[in-house]
Amino acid sequence: MDDVSILGVATLSKKFGGVTAVQDVSVDVPRGGILSIIGPNGAGKTSLLNMISGFYRPDTGRVVLEGQDITQMKPSDIAALGIARTFQNIALFSGLTVLDNLMLGRHVRMKAGVLSSVIYWGMAQKEDIAHREAVEEIIEFLNLQDLRKQQSASLSYGLRKRVELGRALASEPKVLLLDEPMGGMNQDEKEDMARYVLDVNQERGVTVVLIEHDMGVVMDISDKIVVLDRGRCIATGTPDEVQRHPKVVEAYLGTSKSGGRL
Ligand SMILES: Nc1ncnc2c1ncn2[C@@H]1O[C@H](COP(=O)(O)OP(=O)(O)OP(=O)(O)O)[C@@H](O)[C@H]1O
Numbered sequence: 037m038d039d040v041s042i043l044g045v046a047t048l049s050k051k052f053g054g055v056t057a058v059q060d061v062s063v064d065v066p067r068g069g070i071l072s073i074i075g076p077n078g079a080g081k082t083s084l085l086n087m088i089s090g091f092y093r094p095d096t097g098r099v100v101l102e103g104q105d106i107t108q109m110k111p112s113d114i115a116a117l118g119i120a121r122t123f124q125n126i127a128l129f130s131g132l133t134v135l136d137n138l139m140l141g142r143h144v145r146m147k148a149g150v151l152s153s154v155i156y157w158g159m160a161q162k163e164d165i166a167h168r169e170a171v172e173e174i175i176e177f178l179n180l181q182d183l184r185k186q187q188s189a190s191l192s193y194g195l196r197k198r199v200e201l202g203r204a205l206a207s208e209p210k211v212l213l214l215d216e217p218m219g220g221m222n223q224d225e226k227e228d229m230a231r232y233v234l235d236v237n238q239e240r241g242v243t244v245v246l247i248e249h250d251m252g253v254v255m256d257i258s259d260k261i262v263v264l265d266r267g268r269c270i271a272t273g274t275p276d277e278v279q280r281h282p283k284v285v286e287a288y289l290g291t292s293k294s295g296g297r298l
Pocket residue numbers: 052055056057075076077078079080081082083084
């Protein structure tokens with residue numbers, strides 16, 4: 037991993053039975069940047085995120101966060117070290133309010149357990165106030181003030197995606213993994229979300245790793261793009277470099293027998 041990277045994966049591979057989901061993929065994620073992972077359905081994008089966040093154990097290879105090998109760690113320990121994620125299918129507690137969903141997102145930062153909060157009630161209460169302040173600040177940042185007491189189930193799809201972003205931000209991540217944050221959104225919702233992702237990156241200094249199918253958004257906001265195809269990395273570079281890369285042109289436009297699968 038080079039000096040400018042916050043996160044690196046090296047020769048990661050993962051098979052499910054006879055299916056190779058990811059094969060020998062190496063990626064350096066620049067600190068403070070936005071890196072997008074693109075590729076056709078089944079290319080291995082989500083599997084790669086799952087290995088970074090500890091949800092899947094790689095067959096081979098390493099995941100390193102700020103010099104620390106996290107390959108074998110549990111998802112909760114990885115979250116505590118500063119990697120948060122959102123899911124392709126929204127993973128909120130639909131019966132809970134926006135505020136409570138965000139408070140749950142903070143639990144990796146909460147020190148006081150149930151027992152200690154009984155014994156050291158005052159300390160736990162102080163901690164609770166600090167957590168509430170942090171969550172209120174995120175609610176303001178994402179313009180969710182008017183919705184804080186609403187059940188998340190009652191919100192539109194685009195707003196639920198925004199709340200999920202808030203839940204991930206509540207853990208104060210250094211690196212945010214976003215799995216299709218604009219998937220299923222209309223154009224206005226997409227533009228809003230792209231703006232929030234940029235603000236998270238630029239104003240809060242969070243490194244972003246993004247899986248996204250909307251090429252307009254990807255080309256607009258990414259510093260670096262990784263292209264996966266059938267589990268392998270076929271190109272890495274800036275948006276310009278990747279767009280001109282012969283293998284990407286072939287896969288996207290189908291200049292050969294492959295017929296454009298992206
Ligand atoms: N838990 C699993 N069990 C079995 N096979 C899996 C599992 N997770 C992923 N796969 C397989 O691994 C391959 C890569 O899937 P993955 O979801 O990582 O691709 P993707 O690029 O994220 O696709 P999409 O854009 O459709 O989300 C697919 O063939 C998929 O069926």
